[in-house]
Amino acid sequence: MKSKQAHILLVEDNPLDVATTKRAFLAQGVENPIHVAQNGKIALDMLLGRGRPALWPIPQIILLSLDLPGTGGLEFLKELRNSPQLKACMVFVMTSQGSESDMTEAYELNVAGYIVKPIQYSSFLETIATLHSFWNLIELPN
Template identity: 75%
Template sequence: MKTNQAHILLVEDDPQDVASTRRAFQAQGVESPMHVASNGKIALDMLQGRGRAALNPVPRIIILDLDLPEMGGLEFLKELRKDEQLRSCSVFVMTGQSTEKDVLEAYNLNVAGYIVKPIQYDSFLEAIATLNSFLNLIELPN
């Protein structure tokens, strides 16, 4: 099995969800560095290399909440997909919103998966284990 140190960007404004995600990653042995943005605008700045928040390397895996302040998740996704350098990022939605419209719009914006919170911790651990398997199998663009 190859070791893949793909950086991950978690776009989440709830500190408890950030902490839970970090714990689940640690419990599943995910060693990929995780960066956190509290809204879509900050996430875009980080990914597009603007300001002190610029990330290098640019995370190619994004875990996205949809209900965010300032710039929501779907608006972020639209901007991400317009960017020639970022449109190939794999985005997994993990949100409390589950309207059919949101699910359809997210998939139309080419998300890799849509998970509805709250999710039982055991199920969440399984989802993170699946993500870890995904990270170990795929090739990501530079």
């Protein structure tokens, strides 16, 4: 299956999780460009071009941690959904600890999925493979 070249924004503050995610993408043959932001404010600045050139094309897929310093994941998600140029981005929450209230709020903000990160690397590889298959099956707006 040929990979769509949708850009991906990974919003994650843990360098080990960033490296693990990138390694899992490489191991699964995911060649989509990946941009990384350490918190929600940096991610919004990157997307909206505040203080820097905006990412282009706008990443259509966002992998979002909820437990972030400064502007947290849910706050980022609220701002994203209120932005006319960003509200169509497909967001997958990827968190190490899932609470029922966070999950409910995330789905109320139209996330495409809420994933509690597996601890085993092999399970994480399967998660990435499933995500990759999903976004290659669906049509994304230009």
